[in-house]
Amino acid sequence: MVIKKRKIQSDRVKREVCFLLNKEFYNLEEIEEALKDFKGVCEGKIEEGQGKRIKILLKSKDLSILETLEYEFCNYSLGLMKNNRCI
Amino acid sequence: MKECLTVNEQENYVLVSIDSKIYPLDVIYTAAYVFLEKAYLILDGDPKKEVLVKLIAKRKASREELDILGKEFLNELINYGFHKKQSEQNKQTKQIILQRALLTNLGEEIKSEEYLDEFEDLEGMEEDLEDDSEAMDDPEGIAIPWEEKYGNKKKKNSKR
Numbered sequence: 001m002v003i004k005k006r007k008i009q010s011d012r013v014k015r016e017v018c019f020l021l022n023k024e025f026y027n028l029e030e031i032e033e034a035l036k037d038f039k040g041v042c043e044g045k046i047e048e049g050q051g052k053r054i055k056i057l058l059k060s061k062d063l064s065i066l067e068t069l070e071y072e073f074c075n076y077s078l079g080l081m082k083n084n085r086c087i
Numbered sequence: 088m089k090e091c092l093t094v095n096e097q098e099n100y101v102l103v104s105i106d107s108k109i110y111p112l113d114v115i116y117t118a119a120y121v122f123l124e125k126a127y128l129i130l131d132g133d134p135k136k137e138v139l140v141k142l143i144a145k146r147k148a149s150r151e152e153l154d155i156l157g158k159e160f161l162n163e164l165i166n167y168g169f170h171k172k173q174s175e176q177n178k179q180t181k182q183i184i185l186q187r188a189l190l191t192n193l194g195e196e197i198k199s200e201e202y203l204d205e206f207e208d209l210e211g212m213e214e215d216l217e218d219d220s221e222a223m224d225d226p227e228g229i230a231i232p233w234e235e236k237y238g239n240k241k242k243k244n245s246k247r
Contacts, residue, residue: 021129022130022131022132024133024134025131025138026130068127071127071143072127074127074128074129075127078130079120079123082120
């Protein structure tokens with residue numbers, strides 16, 4: 001049971017975190033929607049073309065939330081997926 | 088049996104491996120949705136073979152706590168897996184009840200022959216259901232309506 005390394009980098013000086021999400025589980029539309037909703041706390045960018053993965057770069061406005069920002073973003077995206085699909 | 092929980096105390100997470108042939112993806116999503124409040128979740132793996140769910144505790148947790156978190160997630164999977172299977176089994180019955188309820192409220196003018204043709208199959212199923220209820224034993228007389236059982240006595244009493 002191996003989970004591929006997801007986090008590419010976390011830069012406290014630049015207040016940036018970069019990570020990968022599996023396209024098979026996370027839809028691009030929901031990630032875009034989550035980015036819009038997160039505009040209050042961070043700026044984000046989506047980069048495709050990493051095979052089965054979506055590369056996401058988040059630049060936090062507040063340093064104190066940098067550590068959990070990635071995870072909160074993932075949870076939020078997952079919640080959106082559930083709501084939009086009405087699973 | 089293959090171990091499906093891997094606890095990493097140092098990095099504060101538990102990795103749950105799920106066979107997607109046993110639990111479909113929608114069940115995994117639903118269980119994950121329930122856990123959004125308890126932990127941070129990341130889904131990975133191959134949806135056709137093995138789904139990996141990484142549950143990261145929101146606060147520093149011990150090995151035991153992480154293990155419990157993983158096991159609770161597995162329980163939730165069973166819960167929603169069962170719920171899905173039951174709702175699939177009851178789908179036809181629910182449809183009958185709903186259509187019957189709608190048909191009752193439609194009024195007589197709409198109940199044309201063409202319209203009723205659609206419900207022929209349903210009526211057949213309803214008869215089957217009624218047959219089943221007739222076959223049921225009732226030694227205590229519980230299934231007998233109140234009016235049938237005590238209606239005559241009341242009339243006699245009122246006459247007095």
